Amino acid sequence: MPATSGARRSPADLTIMASRYNALKSDAAWQAIWDERGTFAARDDSGKPHAYVLEMFPYPSGKIHMGHVRNYTMGDVLARYRRMTGHEVLHPMGWDAFGMPAENAAMDKGVHPGTWTRANIATMKAQLKRLGFALDWSRELATCEPDYYGHEQALFLDLFAGGLVYRKESSVNWDPVDMTVLANEQVIDGKGWRSGATVEKRKLNQWFLKITDFADELLDGLGDLAHWPDKVKLMQENWIGRSRGLTFRFAPVVPLDQPIEVYSTRPDTIFGASFVAIAADHPVAQELASRDPDAAAFIERCKEGGTTAAELETQEKLGFDTGYAVQHPFDADWTLPVYIANFVLMDYGTGAVMGVPAHDQRDLDFARKYALDVTRVVAEGDTVDPVFAGDTAYTGPGRIVNSRFLDGLSVDEAKGQVIARAEAEGWGSGSTVYRLRDWGVSRQRYWGTPIPIIHCDACGAVPVPREQLPVVLPEDVSFDIPGNPLDRHPTWRHIPCPSCGGDAARETDTLDTFVDSSWYFIRFASQPDDKPFDRSVAEKWLPVGQYIGGVEHAILHLLYARFWTRALRHIGKLDMAEPFAGLFTQGMVTHATFRSDDGRWLNPDEVTDGKETATGLPVTIGRVEKMSKSKKNTVDPEPIVDQYGADAVRWFMLSDSPPERDLEWSENGIEGSWRFVQRLWRLFDGDAVGEAGSDVPLDRKLHQTIAGVGADIEALQFNKAVAKLYELVNAIERAQPSASRTAAIRAAMLLVAPMVPHLAEEAWAAIGREGLIADADWPTFDPALLVEDEVTIAIQVNGKLRDTLVLPKGQSKAEIEAAALASDKIVRLLDGQTPRKVIVVPDRLVNLVA
RNA sequence: GCGGGCGUGGCGGAAUCGGUAGACGCUGCCGACUUAAAAUCGGCUUCCGUAUGGAGUGCGGGUUCGAGUCCCGCCGUCCGCACCA
16 A cells, blocks of 8 residues: 655554564565575585684584574674675584483483484474574584594594694593593583582593694784684683793702702792792602601692682692702702692692792792791892791892892893703703693593594504594493493494404594584585595685684683694694684573572573462562573573564564673563564565655665664674664654655665564565565665764863754864854853853864863 | 673663763653554653752772773672692
8 A cells, every 4th residue: 555645654554554474474484485495505616705604503402592592693693694795605503412411311311312412403403493594504514423523533533643642641530420531621620510520530541632732823823813802812821821931950969869840930039949849749759658658648638638719719738848858059058948738730830849938929828837938039129138028928020139140130131041041051941831731532431423543452552544434333332331331332342453453442432522513613614525624615614704602612612623723734634723713702691580489499481470370479589690491590492482483582682782791581572572573564564665755864864774784793783783773763664755765664674684584585575576685785875874964062161061052064163162152051151251261072062161 | 819801770781082971672651542452653761859950870089171981099790710830
């Protein structure tokens, strides 16, 4: 029905003519069309500029949750926007499908991990499709399938051949509940990251990847990641933990029969040393313990101490005087006692330290307890007294004092001097020490990538020949006892040695699942059958332009993926240093928590009007927290999508909260989004007709919105883009019919298309446009229309706003000042006085200083 | 303890370079339409004050004609690391 030109349509007319938008019907219809046409399949050989948008792939735990919806909606908006701005977009999806929960399910429910995992994938894939994400499903992969992990085994062997894989017996973190080894990164406060069980130390033969070879690269490479959050870069920097100092030897004094090597970042304070401390598991301590029961008892006592944050905080510094002594490197007559101390760690540096109590807090605590000398060697302002008072070590800058040939130097100069002397005299050398350790990748689990190695008594560890890959997991396993079923399998592990043909056994450990996620983004870009990836194709897409995921992966996954990429470059497989050019870490989806009268957590749908629905008893409303099953404050996306449609859910995920912050789920919020979807539909459905006449203010608003929304999406500031779209829609609704208004409505369809794609397609089709809006071009803006021709000038007196004036843009300072002084309000306020000073900011404000 | 982020109405938040604080949304209130309700539409919604007006961006200082924004010192809160020599 054409509107009457010039007449404003009444709300009643709108209601009559606009049909209600049936989201469920449209969602299904357009999803089917996108599928049939392969709309979102990425073409490797496209002539368009390539864009790779990736969200962290999910673990198939059962069903998708709101966090997934938020994560994938953000990526989807960017992917769709990139398509509309002329890019060939790769936006794939897959499954991080190996891991412990599948084995737990196997143990709990007696279902095979593969069956459980694949069923979850099917469920979650259907749920993702239901949200209308612009994903290239033809590239879907699951890490638990041999056609993925077989290639991973090949890469593992490539790294093995390249010298980046080694095996060593090492003390490992053993999780007694999950019955597996954990990486240091997976031990949190002395407990397993997944089970929460207190971690024990065990000696096992483990496979390691030489990530420490890349420590410098990984650290320095952070500097090139301009589009990564500073927070994540800083976390990685701290994790790698590079420090520079001096590694040097203290010569032994009889009866000690070997030198003790220490590492120090403060060689400048060497004349302040008053003791040497070694770790409880230091070889010298162990040797002493074998002869001295007191030493052995002390070492046992050190191991009893907990490793949690709280325990460490309060733990007393304990020492055991070994009776040994060492010589000071600069004075053979100066001897220092050697202690075993509970605060020295064997696995950092050399496992031994020199104690300089005046300038290190731990050393000071220790020295005070055991009445050792505390000598100041760095001046604190004018204080140079060698006798150091108080219980707070001085760690600041200053001149070196009481230090013989170092006196008068700065801290840095003295460091250099001492290192130079040590190197010249041969008792030490400048060195770099990292907190980062090599990556232990062995897991004593079934549901993971089998490590493609065969152990032969004669030949040692032999790689599985390439033609025998993939080493496929046997299906016939049982989970009735904890531990690794591969160890118990009757036949799988028995195999002839590829080298000598004798009896040999397969490695039964599987790879850490972080290995699986260290290269999946490469496999998405290129997935030939006969090799992990085709280098030239992968390099067309990589690095990932924008990677989006949770900040919980700031260290582990992102560091491992960076390492893997560099390792592949090292062995000549891929010419790329960094896998993710842009990274964005989105906030969590949160919800209020509810507790019943008797303290049980309640699901939001068990609460009605502040009372428990079932009992009518009052409910305590707790704080807003991350949605979690344990607190029962989850909202299942599926029924929400069924009720409101995909677009309303997507719109809500983008609204209000900045994407890096938490988003609180609310019933009012989703209803508001649903209302807006309906409002958009009324706008699109009711006014796709030609009108005459122009409306310049509306044109301006439109062009400002086109420019602004595009910039906001590129900056991933979706909440701002949403606000601008609300403003545009408000303006269109208020405008009189005109050609400008019709043009604005049509442009608005394109502007909202990345966010509410189903509605946009429906509207596009309704006005008879050819093709899909998903394939349409993003509207362009006229820069001339971005600026207003009139500006509102603020008039301040002494910095306080007193009046505003609307003036043509671009007036001179004199004109603006004259206009300001002519204002009635200002004349009244000044009361005949002349301002002492007048500040005019053209097109902005006038400040009159009285 | 070390490192980092954040602090703006009833709520989520906006304010691009130091220049009109509170855009936009939610909630709430009033009104229109309706027999009624829902939906929709219009208006109001930082606080104090009937009002002219005053106060106001965690607190206290400072720089500036002008500070949410910059500087100094606190407080609160969240996150990461954690005896790293």
